[in-house]
Amino acid sequence: MTSEERPPIVELSPEQCWKYLEKTFHGRLAVSVANRPSIYPLNYYAHDGVILFRTSPGTKLAELAVNDHVAFEADGILSDQAWSVVVQGTTRLLEAQSEIEAADNLPLQPWVRTLKYRYVEIQPETITGRFFNLGPEPERYPEEM
């Protein structure tokens, strides 16, 4: 197919979405308090159907304590292709020592040299993704033949 023949948007299956999430380590978390959304960039690790991230006590954890419904997005962009996966679900703070020790052994690094002790898991309810074949838009007002 030439680039003009490729469909501009392809819906990804949940399996395809997980493959993209598992090979990516940087995403964004959207939370909402009193119906006002906030968004945070974060490093994450996707494995076994959940998304794990680390954080320190602060605004993000406080907001999740008020409303644990979240949306999470990761994407990748090349010159002529892009993908984006969105997860909606709820968060859970890891509290059992055995869970925390298991998480300590995952390849999940914080972004910067700060101490981030708390692990939060996103438990997905829905996962959707799209693959984009980038290209110029069609003529808005095509000339008559």
Place this chain on the structure above:
Amino acid sequence: MTSEERPPIVELSPEQCWKYLEKTFHGRLAVSVANRPSIYPLNYYAHDGVILFRTSPGTKLAELAVNDHVAFEADGILSDQAWSVVVQGTTRLLEAQSEIEAADNLPLQPWVRTLKYRYVEIQPETITGRFFNLGPEPERYPEEM
């Protein structure tokens, strides 16, 4: 300064945030309906203190009609540095023909070859940004000297 001496996180001024936004064209919009957040990737164009994007009638526009409070994020990641800017504000659908014609002349392209006729403007209330010097985390339990 060596990499160990650089502060891991630097807060950006609003002016620095706008410079990052203006040289970037891909971000994510967080919206909330009934206190449930959603997140959408989008192409945008930042100019004159506002953020403009195009969309077609659909879920995103319907959600904004219910709650026009949004958060918007753009970021950039290199091997040892990263930045992220977050805007919180409200959205407004461009409706005046003169505004739409002016927007038509901006370098704002949709991501894919679909027809997206509606312009939406994010009017910022707050803008915050951070620059990250990436690096390994400090020792969690430093050994006693």
